[in-house]
Amino acid sequence: MKKIAVLTSGGDSPGMNACIRAVVRTAIYHDLEVMGIMHGYDGMIRNEFIPLGAKSVANIIQRGGTILKTARSKEFLTLEGRKKALDNLIKHGIEGVVAIGGDGTFKGAVEFSKTCIIPFVGCPGTIDNDLIGTDFTIGYDTAINTVVEAVDKIRDTAESHDRLFFVEVMGRDAGLIALRSGIGVGAESIIMPETKTDLEDLIKRLEGGRKSKSSKIIIVAEGDEAGGAFTIAEQVKKRLPDYDTRVTILGHIQRGGNPSAMDRVNSSRMGFSAVEALLAGRQGVMIGVVDKKITYTPFANAVKHRQGLDPDLRRMLEILSL
Ligand code: F6P
Numbered sequence: 140m141k142k143i144a145v146l147t148s149g150g151d152s153p154g155m156n157a158c159i160r161a162v163v164r165t166a167i168y169h170d171l172e173v174m175g176i177m178h179g180y181d182g183m184i185r186n187e188f189i190p191l192g193a194k195s196v197a198n199i200i201q202r203g204g205t206i207l208k209t210a211r212s213k214e215f216l217t218l219e220g221r222k223k224a225l226d227n228l229i230k231h232g233i234e235g236v237v238a239i240g241g242d243g244t245f246k247g248a249v250e251f252s253k254t255c256i257i258p259f260v261g262c263p264g265t266i267d268n269d270l271i272g273t274d275f276t277i278g279y280d281t282a283i284n285t286v287v288e289a290v291d292k293i294r295d296t297a298e299s300h301d302r303l304f305f306v307e308v309m310g311r312d313a314g315l316i317a318l319r320s321g322i323g324v325g326a327e328s329i330i331m332p333e334t335k336t337d338l339e340d341l342i343k344r345l346e347g348g349r350k351s352k353s354s355k356i357i358i359v360a361e362g363d364e365a366g367g368a369f370t371i372a373e374q375v376k377k378r379l380p381d382y383d384t385r386v387t388i389l390g391h392i393q394r395g396g397n398p399s400a401m402d403r404v405n406s407s408r409m410g411f412s413a414v415e416a417l418l419a420g421r422q423g424v425m426i427g428v429v430d431k432k433i434t435y436t437p438f439a440n441a442v443k444h445r446q447g448l449d450p451d452l453r454r455m456l457e458i459l460s461l
Contacts (some may be wrong), residue, residue, distance in 0.1 A: 146182065149211055149243045150280075154406035157195075159206060169415075174189065175195075225254065225255045235422075268316070272440065290306055290324040304387060305385075310331070317358045330363050331362075424436060
């Protein structure tokens with residue numbers, strides 16, 4: 140193997156740059172040439188390849204976002220798009236690809252592998268933490284720290300005004316951001332897509348706890364089946380009109396910012412291991428860190444299941460918030 144490429148795809152996440160840096164520097168250490176592909180699979184199709192050297196990844200370990208830009212490619216879903224992408228990989232003499240992204244990225248790689256024999260290895264880059272085969276995805280730790288910092292501020296004002304806040308966090312299909320940040324801020328309850336939302340139960344809890352606490356914070360994962368924070372707050376307000384209720388949507392601040400130490404270390408380990416995995420002849424696998432050890436999970440398994448929510452964590456949250 141003489142030349143590899145690296146790309147980021149899907150929603151960006153803090154730590155992607157640290158991962159790119161690790162890929163490039165590990166490759167150089169092993170005498171490989173590295174090309175960066177801009178804008179993920181779209182750039183592969185549009186021939187947006189750039190050479191990357193040790194210097195081009197200097198001073199990026201601490202930066203959020205991705206220097207390679209990212210996209211959710213519609214064209215890569217088509218056979219024609221994937222054909223153009225393959226032609227470009229061949230044209231540039233690419234013999235291995237490191238794809239940093241989430242489940243859309245790996246589903247794309249699985250589809251591509253039906254016609255493309257160039258090996259792909261993945262690194263899990265998504266704030267949602269919704270992949271099997273790693274304890275934590277790149278960006279998750281930073282995102283939950285961002286949520287905790289923001290909600291601590293909300294708690295100050297909520298407490299001053301004796302208010303009930305519904306705070307919506309990201310996670311289209313997964314409540315893992317809601318769960319861990321909810322524990323971290325001492326939320327009174329969390330609402331997330333993995334468990335059926337029982338608004339009656341929430342209302343009962345809010346009625347019961349009204350006198351003992353002056354502020355209440357409910358964390359709502361955006362993908363919950365009962366609707367977003369505004370919809371849920373409206374319903375609760377109708378039943379509990381005495382509560383002074385407010386809604387905050389945290390939105391894309393959760394995707395930005397300097398990566399936490401944990402994200403920098405994990406993404407460096409993953410980028411490093413991805414290149415060594417390609418050199419060892421591995422392909423079609425996502426690098427993960429499970430119980431502090433590097434693991435290799437076939438793409439199809441990484442995306443097939445959602446990470447289950449630990450029911451003990453949820454139970455603990457509810458007990459601790461009494
Ligand atoms: O997958 C990461 C994520 O941040 C989800 O939590 C969120 O639902 C989605 O991306 C938002 O995507 P976009 O930035 O394209 O609106």
